[in-house]
Amino acid sequence: MIGMNARADSRDGGKDGPLAGRRAWISGASSGIGLACARALRGAGAELVLCARRADRLQQLTVELGGAGVLALDVTDRAAVERELAGMEVDIVINNAGLALGVDKLSAGDPADWQRVIDTNVMGVLSVTRALLPGMLARGRGDVLMIGSVAGRQVYPGGGVYCASKHAVRAIYEALRLEHVGSGVRFSTVDPGMVTNTEFSNVRLRGDEARVKAVYQGVDPLQPQDVAEAVLWILTRPPHVNVGELVLWASAQASTTSVHRRPG
Ligand SMILES: NC(=O)c1ccc[n+]([C@@H]2O[C@H](COP(=O)([O-])OP(=O)(O)OC[C@H]3O[C@@H](n4cnc5c(N)ncnc54)[C@H](OP(=O)(O)O)[C@@H]3O)[C@@H](O)[C@H]2O)c1
Structure with missing residues (x-):
């Protein structure tokens, strides 16, 4: 846990819209897809x-959004997650915080990087869900939504551990749907292909700007807002509809290994 009191209460009321009266937890809201989801849901x-x-x-974002609760939390810190989320009531959980580190083959990978990716992408999702889901089940309503990835459906060289982590996220989503069918809580996974205007590639490639630029060269990737719109659509379906899995590709991407790039 970093910095401020996590219990900052966001109950501000007064906002109109299809999600009025619903309280959403978003991990990884400081940039990229999580930030876009925060804007869309607000x-x-x-x-x-x-x-x-x-x-x-997050504090800057609350000003832009006209109010929000802020929780400075590392989702890999299981004790902090348990402590800070105890008793917190939310209607929507968006498990978005995640990362990849490096593009090394498994034979040359760094186990410390593997650990961080698994701890964040898998253990983080499990810890947060374990903390927030029981209350939703007791209230008989809610949405738990994963930001997975097409890397949870296909693999690619240099992505073994990241792909393993996102395959795990999809398995967790599937298990949750089976375990809690009829509970009133819906479970979904949104699995995007390549998304630009996030820090994902900067983190993965450790700030190597030339390599980051090359990732998106000659392609119109998805934007974070595209993913956020899909999330919003899922959350605003009527209660009898559970959009389970939604895969979003950029039009120029056919698979994790097939991307059409404009020449030049
Ligand atoms: N960009 C893509 O091409 C793409 C494609 C498919 C899926 N995804 C998935 O989308 C999700 C969001 O990624 P993004 O592209 O928006 O990347 P991003 O801009 O790097 O955002 C990642 C977010 O996760 C947070 N985060 C990372 N580690 C954390 C931790 N230990 N505890 C709490 N928060 C943590 C970061 O905030 P702090 O650094 O402030 O903690 C940041 O807000 C990830 O799960 C990623 O795997 C991305």
């Missing part, structure tokens, strides 16, 4: 509890 009237490690970013 625009639809939801109350927000924003989580990430960079509290300063």
Whole structure:
């Protein structure tokens, strides 16, 4: 846990929209897809509890959004997750915080990087879900949504551990749907292909700008807002509809290994 008191209460009321009166927890709200989800859900009237490690970013965002709860939390810190989320009531959980590190083959990978990816992408999702789901089940309603990846459906060279982590996220989503059918809580996974205007590639390639640029060269990738719109659509379906799995590709991407690039 970093910095401020996590119990900042976001109950501000007064917002209109299809998600008015619903309270959403979003991990990884300080940049990229999580940030876009925060904007979209707030625009639809939801109350927000924003989580990430960079509290300063979240504080700035609360000003833009006209109010939100802020939780500076590292999702890999299981004790902190349990402590800070105990008793927190939310209607929507968006498990978005995640990362990849490096593009090494498994034979040359760094086990410390593997650990961080698994701890964040898998253990983080499990810890947060374990903390927030029982309350939703007791109230008989809610949405738990994963930001997975097409890497949870296909693999590619240099992505073994990241792909393993996102395959695990999809398995967790599937198990949750089976375990809690009829509970009133819906479970979904949104699995995007390549998304630009996030920090994902900067983190993965450790700030190597030339290599980051090359990832998106000659392609119109998805934007974070595209993913957020899909999330919003899922959350605003009527209660009898559970959009389980939604795969979003950029039009120029056919698979994790097939991308059409404009020449030049
Ligand atoms: N970009 C893509 O091409 C793409 C494609 C498919 C799926 N995804 C998935 O989309 C999700 C969001 O990624 P993004 O592209 O938006 O990347 P991003 O801009 O790097 O955002 C990642 C977010 O996760 C947070 N985070 C990372 N580690 C954390 C931790 N230990 N505890 C709490 N928060 C943590 C970061 O905030 P702090 O650093 O402030 O903690 C940041 O807000 C990830 O799960 C990623 O795997 C991305």
